[in-house]
Amino acid sequence: MAETSNRASSRPTRSAVVERVFxxxxxxxxxxxxxxxxSKIRFIPGQFISIAIPLPDEVRTRxxxxxxxxxxxxxxxxxxxxxxxxxxxxxxFDRKQGDVIDFTGPYGTFTMESVPASETIFIAEATAIAPIxxxxxxxxxxxxxxxxxxxxxxxxxxxxxxxAEFEAFAAGDRTFRxxxxxxxxxETYDRLLAEAQRRWVSADANRTRxxxxxxxxxxxxxxxxxxxxxxxxxxxxxxxxx
Amino acid sequence: MAKIRVxxxxxxxxxxxxxxxxxxxxxxxxxxxxxxxVLLGHNIHLEHACGGNCACTTCHVIVKQGGRQLSEATExxxxxxxxxxxxxxxSRLGCQAVVEDPNAEITIVVPRYxxxxxxxxxxx
Numbered sequence: 001m002a003e004t005s006n007r008a009s010s011r012p013t014r015s016a017v018v019e020r021v022f023x024x025x026x027x028x029x030x031x032x033x034x035x036x037x038x039s040k041i042r043f044i045p046g047q048f049i050s051i052a053i054p055l056p057d058e059v060r061t062r063x064x065x066x067x068x069x070x071x072x073x074x075x076x077x078x079x080x081x082x083x084x085x086x087x088x089x090x091x092x093f094d095r096k097q098g099d100v101i102d103f104t105g106p107y108g109t110f111t112m113e114s115v116p117a118s119e120t121i122f123i124a125e126a127t128a129i130a131p132i133x134x135x136x137x138x139x140x141x142x143x144x145x146x147x148x149x150x151x152x153x154x155x156x157x158x159x160x161x162x163x164a165e166f167e168a169f170a171a172g173d174r175t176f177r178x179x180x181x182x183x184x185x186x187e188t189y190d191r192l193l194a195e196a197q198r199r200w201v202s203a204d205a206n207r208t209r210x211x212x213x214x215x216x217x218x219x220x221x222x223x224x225x226x227x228x229x230x231x232x233x234x235x236x237x238x239x240x241x242x
Numbered sequence: 243m244a245k246i247r248v249x250x251x252x253x254x255x256x257x258x259x260x261x262x263x264x265x266x267x268x269x270x271x272x273x274x275x276x277x278x279x280v281l282l283g284h285n286i287h288l289e290h291a292c293g294g295n296c297a298c299t300t301c302h303v304i305v306k307q308g309g310r311q312l313s314e315a316t317e318x319x320x321x322x323x324x325x326x327x328x329x330x331x332x333s334r335l336g337c338q339a340v341v342e343d344p345n346a347e348i349t350i351v352v353p354r355y356x357x358x359x360x361x362x363x364x365x366x
Contacts, residue, residue, distance in 0.1 A: 011291070048298075050291045060270065063292040107291040107298045109325040221318065234321075240297065241318060 011104040013052070018099045019075045025158040027082045028127055030067065031095060032075040041066075041076050044113055045134035046212075046240075047106035049078070053088045062088035065130040066106065069137035079130045079161065110240035115142045116210040121200060122150045123223065125188055126159045128214040128242060133162055135212060140169055140176060149177045153192060155185045189219025196223055201230040213239040244346040246277065248286060249306070251354040259284045263341045272337035277303060277312075277350060280341060288352060294337035299326040301336035308348030313340040328353050 016033035023029050035041060041049075048063040068077035083089045095101065112135040120139065124132045129152060139145050154160045160180045170178040183191050200209060209232065213223050220241040227237045248257045259280060261268070266275030268283020272294030278301050281288045289300035299322055305312065309332055315323070319338045323329055341348065 048292070050293070061291070061293050063295065063297055105291060107300065109299060109322055110297070224317070235324075239321075242295075242297075 013102050013104055016075075016101050016103060018095050018097055018101065021095070021097060024079070024161050025156075028079070028159065028161065029081075029093060030077050030079045031092065031101075032068075032077050033101060034075040036100060040073060041106065043070055043076075043106040043134075044108075044111040045070050045138045046111035046131040047108040048131075049103040049105040050107065051078075051088070051092070052102040052104075053091045055087055055091070060088065061104075063107070064092075065108075067130040067133050069134050079127055081127045108240075110212075110214065110238060112138060112212065112238075115139050115145055116236075117146060118208040118210060119147045119206075120149075120210045120212070122148065122152075123192060123196070123211065123213045123215070124150070124152050125192075125215040126154045127161065128216060128240075129161050131214050131240060132212060136166070136169070136176075140173060145175065147175045147177075149179060151179050151181065151192065151195065153181045153183045153188050155183065155188075157182055189215075189217075189222060192219065193222055193226060196226055201226065207231045207233070208236075210236045211238065213237070214242070216242045244311075244341050244344060245348070246280060246341070246346075247307075247349040248281065249349065249351045251351055257286055259286070263344050263346070266340075272301070273313075273340050275340045275342075276337055277301075277334070277339050277341070277348075278336035281336065288336050290337055292337075296322060296335060296338055299323065299335065302326040302328070302353055303334055303336045303339075304328075304330050304351040304353060305332045305334055305339070306349040306351055308343075308346050309334075311341065311343035311346035311348060313338070313342055315339070327355050 015036040017036050018031050019034045020032040043066050048065040050061045050063055053060045053062055064078040066076050067079040080089050122132045166178040170176050213220055220239050224237055224239050243260045244263050246259045263275050267279050269279050271290055272278030278288055278290055278294050291300040292298040319335050323333050
């Protein structure tokens with residue numbers, strides 16, 4: 001990584017080798033990255049790494065969430081999709097097995113540092129499932145975890161990532177409900193807002209739930225505002241808006 | 243012209259930037275005209291691990307003067323700042339605080355430490 005005065009972070013830069021490439025669908029890919037020094041990356045579910053993207057004119061830094069469960073041996077996974085005009089994603093899509101990627105981190109505040117004590121609702125859309133997935137793994141692995149629901153929307157069934165895994169979780173654990181929903185893009189947040197209103201605002205007076213919400217655009221803050229406005233504690237409504 | 247005086251808590255020499263806010267963006271990270279954008283565009287380093295997208299707190303700065311000449315903090319910025327070490331009543335995220343007054347005179351302190359929830363040290 002070029003050391004310039006405009007680098008995004010002065011933290012130590014590490015290198016990782018692309019060990020495997022996996023295409024979820026025609027515009028969504030995962031890279032499995034193994035730290036080049038043989039070490040294991042330590043992170044809290046929800047954190048991201050900052051990848052140095054060497055463009056012809058400069059090095060830019062872009063965040064990519066770690067989608068794999070924390071604390072495991074082997075490579076870690078980042079998951080991303082093509083973004084119109086997105087130079088970072090375009091560069092990542094060109095990476096092949098054996099290529100080396102420089103990064104710093106992990107970083108981020110949209111994290112699950114401990115398993116919530118009360119019912120927990122996860123809401124995500126498409127690739128924004130990335131930070132939620134390690135949170136689910138962590139929660140499901142803890143004994144006596146609370147009831148959980150994953151409400152997961154995507155524009156097509158192909159874009160419901162890790163679906164078989166979540167279905168297997170739900171089949172093996174009665175306290176976990178997996179609710180996939182195929183929703184055309186423009187309607188996504190109207191539908192999610194309506195669902196949240198019906199089930200977690202209007203249905204009862206319970207305001208002890210925890211929410212972890214991740215998605216793209218202002219629909220995320222609309223969900224935040226709905227839930228906080230209904231009386232849920234500010235710090236019980238966690239979100240990350242991409 | 244607007245002016246930002248930058249004081250580094252780690253003892254690095256103080257810097258003063260004079261600039262025309264109407265000429266923003268000066269760089270490509272952070273909101274155009276934000277403290278991060280202005281500093282990077284004038285070759286002053288400010289951490290921004292997420293690329294200036296309001297997804298971390300590494301660009302945390304403390305505004306000592308001229309806070310009212312900056313854009314108001316959004317709820318998202320306030321939520322993020324909640325997790326910043328050394329939070330003060332005048333803390334802002336450099337990537338979100340936009341210099342709005344063309345004649346602003348702002349003084350900021352760049353804290354010594356920024357958040358890093360998990361150790362970056364490798365596990366063997």
